[in-house]
Amino acid sequence: MSLGMTLPAEPLPQPRAGVAVSVVDARRVEPLLNRHAASRLHFGSEFCETLLPSPVQLRSVIAGAGRRGVGLTLATPMVSDAGLRRLRQLLPLLPAGAEVVGNDWGTLALLHREYPHLHAVAGRLLCKMVKDPRLPSAEWARLYPHGVHSTPFRGLLARLGVRRIELDAPPFADAADFRSPDFAVSVHAPYGYSVKGRACRIGSLNQPDGEKFMTGHRCRRECLTYAATLSRPEHGAADLATFQRGNTVFYRHSPAMAEAVQAAVSQGWIDRIIVSGDWNEDRRAGQ
Amino acid sequence: MKIVAPVSRPEDVAPLAEAGADEFYCGIVPRDWTERFRSSGVNRRIFGNLSTYEELAAVADQAHARGCTVSLVLNAQHYAEEHMAALLELSERFAGLGGDALIVGDVGLLALLADEGPRLRLHASSLLSCRNSEAASLYAALGVRRVVFPRDVTLAEMADVIAANPGIEFEAFVLNDGCVFEEGTCHTIHLPGRLGGPICLDRYASAYARSDDRALSEDEAAALAANDARYEEWLWYRFSCGFSTTESGHPFGPCGLCAMPAMAEAGMTAVKIAGREGPLPRKLKSVEMVRSVRDAMADGDAVEFARGIRNRPDLCDSGYMCYYREVLSPGTVALPADRPDCPTTVRSI
Numbered sequence: 001m002s003l004g005m006t007l008p009a010e011p012l013p014q015p016r017a018g019v020a021v022s023v024v025d026a027r028r029v030e031p032l033l034n035r036h037a038a039s040r041l042h043f044g045s046e047f048c049e050t051l052l053p054s055p056v057q058l059r060s061v062i063a064g065a066g067r068r069g070v071g072l073t074l075a076t077p078m079v080s081d082a083g084l085r086r087l088r089q090l091l092p093l094l095p096a097g098a099e100v101v102g103n104d105w106g107t108l109a110l111l112h113r114e115y116p117h118l119h120a121v122a123g124r125l126l127c128k129m130v131k132d133p134r135l136p137s138a139e140w141a142r143l144y145p146h147g148v149h150s151t152p153f154r155g156l157l158a159r160l161g162v163r164r165i166e167l168d169a170p171p172f173a174d175a176a177d178f179r180s181p182d183f184a185v186s187v188h189a190p191y192g193y194s195v196k197g198r199a200c201r202i203g204s205l206n207q208p209d210g211e212k213f214m215t216g217h218r219c220r221r222e223c224l225t226y227a228a229t230l231s232r233p234e235h236g237a238a239d240l241a242t243f244q245r246g247n248t249v250f251y252r253h254s255p256a257m258a259e260a261v262q263a264a265v266s267q268g269w270i271d272r273i274i275v276s277g278d279w280n281e282d283r284r285a286g287q
Numbered sequence: 288m289k290i291v292a293p294v295s296r297p298e299d300v301a302p303l304a305e306a307g308a309d310e311f312y313c314g315i316v317p318r319d320w321t322e323r324f325r326s327s328g329v330n331r332r333i334f335g336n337l338s339t340y341e342e343l344a345a346v347a348d349q350a351h352a353r354g355c356t357v358s359l360v361l362n363a364q365h366y367a368e369e370h371m372a373a374l375l376e377l378s379e380r381f382a383g384l385g386g387d388a389l390i391v392g393d394v395g396l397l398a399l400l401a402d403e404g405p406r407l408r409l410h411a412s413s414l415l416s417c418r419n420s421e422a423a424s425l426y427a428a429l430g431v432r433r434v435v436f437p438r439d440v441t442l443a444e445m446a447d448v449i450a451a452n453p454g455i456e457f458e459a460f461v462l463n464d465g466c467v468f469e470e471g472t473c474h475t476i477h478l479p480g481r482l483g484g485p486i487c488l489d490r491y492a493s494a495y496a497r498s499d500d501r502a503l504s505e506d507e508a509a510a511l512a513a514n515d516a517r518y519e520e521w522l523w524y525r526f527s528c529g530f531s532t533t534e535s536g537h538p539f540g541p542c543g544l545c546a547m548p549a550m551a552e553a554g555m556t557a558v559k560i561a562g563r564e565g566p567l568p569r570k571l572k573s574v575e576m577v578r579s580v581r582d583a584m585a586d587g588d589a590v591e592f593a594r595g596i597r598n599r600p601d602l603c604d605s606g607y608m609c610y611y612r613e614v615l616s617p618g619t620v621a622l623p624a625d626r627p628d629c630p631t632t633v634r635s636i
Binding site: 146 | 367416422425448468476482491493521613620621622
C-alpha cells in the first residue's frame with residue numbers, strides 16, 4: 001500500500017514570513033534541516049507525551065541548532081504529572097530566549113511561573129478552531145466561528161506571558177482568520193490537525209490484546225514508522241486529504257486554504273510558517 | 288461520592304433524584320440564541336437540551352425541592368467573541384432562576400465568568416482537558432471550584448492531581464460517554480448522520496505505509512490488519528457494545544463502576560453519568576447502577592459487585608468496556624475469540 005504522496009501538493013508561502021521546520025524524531029533533525037531552508041527548528045511532539053525527548057536527545061538537538069545558527073522551539077504535548085516531571089528535566093537545558101510551545105494549560109502556567117527566560121507559545125491544541133476535513137461547505141464553518149481571537153482568551157494568554165500563537169489553516173480559511181491584534185502568529189503548513197486521542201491505534205500494534213487502546217498504554221513508538229491515509233468510501237468524495245499519524249488525524253491544505261495563508265502572509269498577519277518536516281504523510285521526509 | 292446525572296426534561300428530575308442522583312446537569316438552547324447565531328452551539332450537544340427558560344427554572348425548582356443542585360453546561364469546544372455577551376447574559380439568567388453551577392469548556396469564557404459573571408460555582412468541564420496538577424491549579428486560580436477530569440486519565444494520574452490540589456473538588460466520568468478521541472482536543476463537528484456523523488463513528492478506511500518508503504512486509508501487513516480488527520472491536524465496546532443494554536435495561540460501557548472505590552480513596556468528590564440525549568429509562572438504570580455500587584462500597588467488595596452488576600463477566604473481562612482498565616489485573620483481561628452478542632440492541636440510546 002502506498003500513501004500516494006511524495007511532496008506537498010500546494011506551494012508553501014514564501015514572502016515575508018520566517019520558516020521553521022518541525023521535526024518530531026530527533027534522528028531526523030539533521031537531514032530535515034539540510035532539506036529545508038529554515039531559520040528555526042521546531043522540535044518535539046505536540047500530540048503525545050510518550051514522544052517527549054530525553055535530556056540527551058534535547059542536548060544534541062540544541063547543539064545542532066546552535067551549530068547551524070537556527071532558532072530553537074521545543075514543542076510539547078498535553079502532559080500528565082509524569083510528563084510535567086519529564087518537562088522539568090528538559091526546560092532547564094534550553095538557552096534563554098528559546099521558545100517552548102505549550103499545548104497544555106498546566107505547561108503554560110509552569111513556564112510563566114518558573115521559566116520566564118523562555119518564550120511561551122500557545123500551541124494549536126489550545127488555539128481552537130473548527131477543523132473538520134469533512135465539512136461540506138463554508139456555511140458549516142461559519143456556524144462555528146473561531147475562539148482563538150476572543151478578548152477573554154487573548155487576555156488569559158497575555159496573563160500567562162504568551163507572545164506567540166500557533167494556528168492551523170482551517171477548512172474554508174479566510175486570510176482574516178489569522179489576524180491577531182496581540183500576538184505574533186505562526187501557521188503550520190501544509191497540514192492541519194483535526195482531532196487527537198490518547199489511546200493510540202498504531203501505538204497498540206505490539207501490545208497484548210488486553211492492553212491495546214488503554215489510557216496511558218505503553219508503545220514502541222510505531223508512529224515513527226507508520227502512517228495511514230484515511231478515506232470515507234461512503235461520504236468522503238469532497239473531503240480534504242486525510243491521514244492519521246500516531247494518535248492524531250490530520251488533513252492537507254486545499255489550494256484555496258493555501259491561498260488564504262499566502263494572503264495572510266502578504267498582509268503581515270502571519271510571520272512564521274512551520275513546515276511539516278517528518279510528521280506528515282510524506283514518505284521521503286526522513287531521508 | 289456524589290452522583291451527577293444528566294437531565295434533558297424537567298420530568299427527569301424527580302425519578303432520577305429518587306433513584307439516587309445528588310446533582311444534575313443540563314444544557315439549554317433557547318430560541319433567542321438560535322435566532323441570533325443561527326446555530327445550536329451553546330454547548331457540545333445538539334440533542335438533549337432544554338429549549339426554554341421555563342424548563343430551566345422547573346429543573347432548578349424540582350432539584351432544589353429534593354435537596355439536589357443543578358449545573359448548566361456551557362461546554363462548546365470554543366466560543367467566539369460574539370458569543371461572550373450572550374453567554375454572560377445566559378449565566379446571569381441561570382443564576383436568577385436559582386442555578387447552582389456552570390460547567391465551562393472554554394478557558395476564555397471561564398476567565399470572563401470569573402471576572403464578570405454571576406456568583407455561581409464554576410466547574411471546569413472535561414473539555415478543558417485537565418490532565419495535570421498545574422492545570423488544575425491554574426483553573427483554581429481562575430475561580431474554579433471543581434474540575435471534571437477528561438475520560439482519558441488514569442486513576443493514578445487523577446489521584447496525583449487531587450492530592451496536589453486539596454482546595455478544590457474533582458469529578459470523574461463513570462458511565463456512558465463513548466468518545467474515542469479527547470473532547471478537549473477535538474476540532475470537528477458532530478455532523479448529521481447523512482454526512483458521516485461524529486468523526487469517531489464515521490466509517491473511515493485506513494491504508495498504511497512506512498515512513499522510510501520501504502514496502503510493508505507480509506508480516507507487517509498482517510499485524511496491522513490484526514491490530515485494526517481489535518480496534519474495530521474496541522470501538523464496538525466503546526460505543527456501549529453496539530448501543531445495547533442488558534435485558535433489564537442496564538446500559539453497557541463505557542464504564543468505571545469498579546473504579547469507584549479507588550476514586551473515593553483518592554478523594555474524588557463526584558462521579559459523572561454522561562448521556563443527556565439518552566432516554567429517561569437509560570438514565571434511571573445508570574443512576575441505579577452507580578448508587579448500588581456506592582452502597583456496596585460501604586458493605587464490602589464493591590469491585591466484584593460492580594463487575595457482576597450486568598451479569599456479563601465476559602464483557603467486563605475484555606477490559607475494552609472500561610474507562611479505567613487498570614482496575615483489572617493484567618492476568619484477568621480476556622478478550623473473547625469472537626465479539627460477543629448482547630441480549631438487547633437499543634439503537635435509540
